[in-house]
Structures are given as structure tokens and as C-alpha cells.
Amino acid sequence: MIKIAAVFGSPRRKGNTSTLLDHAVAGARDAGARVTEIVLRDLKMSPCLEIYGCKKAGRCVIKDDYGNIEELFQRIDGLMLASPIFFYTVSAHTKILMDRCNSLWVKKYWIDEQPFGRKNYPRKxxxxxxxxxxxxxxxxxxxxxxxxxMDALDMELWQSLLFRGIETEGQILETPGSLEAAYEAGKALVETLADNDRPAGDPALPGNLQ
Structure with a gap:
């Protein structure tokens, strides 16, 4: 079974990105994936303190809710990340998670000494x-x-759904086709990951039987 983590990075529990991600999660589950939802605003997670304790074993040494996410990210096949834009980047909640994943970057490039520049990741x-x-x-x-x-997670940014001119809570519901696009993207992500896992010459099965 395809395993996906869905990360809700909005400060609003029922914000526009959260609504879109809800529909993407529904699409992924309808396609047969097991989806673990992570609501960042509900977690106790310190910013990266840049103490480089992760240089010893490739794991963050700060003891908080990030530890469970760090373990999960090493087991998933795909990731769905949703965040509104603040000053041309992601929310503070999302950026804290990204910075804490420096432990995975350290493991990949310093400890395991993987070469830079890899292009084709099976994880999406x-x-x-x-x-x-x-x-x-x-x-x-x-x-x-x-x-x-995502590169630090050995993962490719496969697709982005981006909506301009959305500010007030619930406004995405007034954007034609947005929820359907999110649902179909979640479904397509699972189908893409399933195709990557299928041995060469093994034909796709119809519907949710993959």
C-alpha cells in the first residue's frame, strides 16, 4: 500500500489551504493510499537550534514532536504539503518543519555522502x-x-497547485474547479507512486485494485 504524509501548514484550522488539502487527502485515500495527517499548528516543535547534534547519527537531538515526523518521513512514499504564502514563502509553522529536516539533509549529504544533483526520485x-x-x-x-x-527527503516536487487572489477564510470555495483539482491531484499522486513501484512489464490494474 502506498503511504503518504499530508502536512497541514496553515495557521488556520479551516483555512483555504487546509480545505484544498482535505480534498487531496480524500483523492489519495480513494485511490487506495494510507494517509497520515499532520497538523503543524497542533504540535510542540522548536525551530532548528543549529547545534548539529544530528551530525553524530543523522537524527535531530531536540526532544519534541518532530521526532515522530522525522521517523515517518523516512517510511513514506509520498508527501502532500499545504501552506499559505507569507512574504513570498511558506508559513512559519511550515518553515520550522523544513528547518528541522536539516537533520535528514545532514544524514543524506554529510553522513551517507550521497552526491548532489540527483534528478529522478521515486518518491514524489x-x-x-x-x-x-x-x-x-x-x-x-x-x-x-x-x-x-523535498530533496532532503529523497523526494521530487512532482506537482504544485497554486491559487492567487485568495485571502479570506473560505474564499477557495468560490474558486471554480479548485476543490476538484485538489482531489484529482491527490488521486494522481497515488497512481504515479503506484506506477513507480510496479515491476517493468507489470500492467496497471483498473480502479483501486493497483
Whole structure:
């Protein structure tokens, strides 16, 4: 069974990105995935303190809720991450998680000495975001952060769903096709991961039988 983590990075429990991620999770589950939901605002998680205790074994030495996430991220096949835009990047809750995953970066590149520049990762990630303005570069900073965050997880940023001009709570419900797009993206992520796991020459099975 495909295993996915869904990370809710909005300060609002019922914010626009949370609503979109709910639909993506539903799509993933309907496609047969096991989805673990992580609501960052509910966790007790320190920012990275840059003490580099992770250099010893590739694990963060700060004792808080991040420990369970660190273990989960090493077992999943895919990730769905949702965050609104704050000053052209992700929310503070999301950025704390990203920075704590420096432990996984240290393990990958310093301890295991994997080469930089790998392009084809079997693990895939979906990023969902909304921003209140409509500027051309509104999502540029967040997309760079997410791309390299996922690289630390041995994961490719597979797809992004980005919506401009969304500010007030519930406004995404007025955006035609947005919820359907999120549902279909969640479903497609699972199908893509299942295809990656299927041995060469093994045909896809119909529906949820994959």
C-alpha cells in the first residue's frame, strides 16, 4: 500500500489551504493510499537550534514532536504539503518543519555522502498553496524552499497547485474547479507512486485494485 504524509501548514484550522488539502487527502485515500495527517499548528516543535547534534547519527537531538515526523518521513512514499504564502514563502509553522529536516539533509549529504544533483526520485511530493495577491513571482520563493526541502527527503516536487487572489477564510470555495483539482491531484499522486513501484512489464490494474 502506498503511504503518504499530508502536512497541514496553515495557521488556520479551516483555512483555504487546509480545505484544498482535505480534498487531496480524500483523492489519495480513494485511490487506495494510507494517509497520515499532520497538523503543524497542533504540535510542540522548536525551530532548528543549529547545534548539529544530528551530525553524530543523522537524527535531530531536540526532544519534541518532530521526532515522530522525522521517523515517518523516512517510511513514506509520498508527501502532500499545504501552506499559505507569507512574504513570498511558506508559513512559519511550515518553515520550522523544513528547518528541522536539516537533520535528514545532514544524514543524506554529510553522513551517507550521497552526491548532489540527483534528478529522478521515486518518491514524489505535492505542494498546495494560496496567496492573497496576484503577482507573477508570488510563489517563486516558496517553490524553491519546497523543492530543496523535498530533496532532503529523497523526494521530487512532482506537482504544485497554486491559487492567487485568495485571502479570506473560505474564499477557495468560490474558486471554480479548485476543490476538484485538489482531489484529482491527490488521486494522481497515488497512481504515479503506484506506477513507480510496479515491476517493468507489470500492467496497471483498473480502479483501486493497483
Amino acid at each position: 511530493g505535492l505542494f498546495i498553496s494560496v496567496g492573497s495577491t496576484k503577482g507573477k513571482k508570488l510563489f517563486d520563493g516558496a517553490l524553491l524552499s519546497v523543492k530543496y526541502f
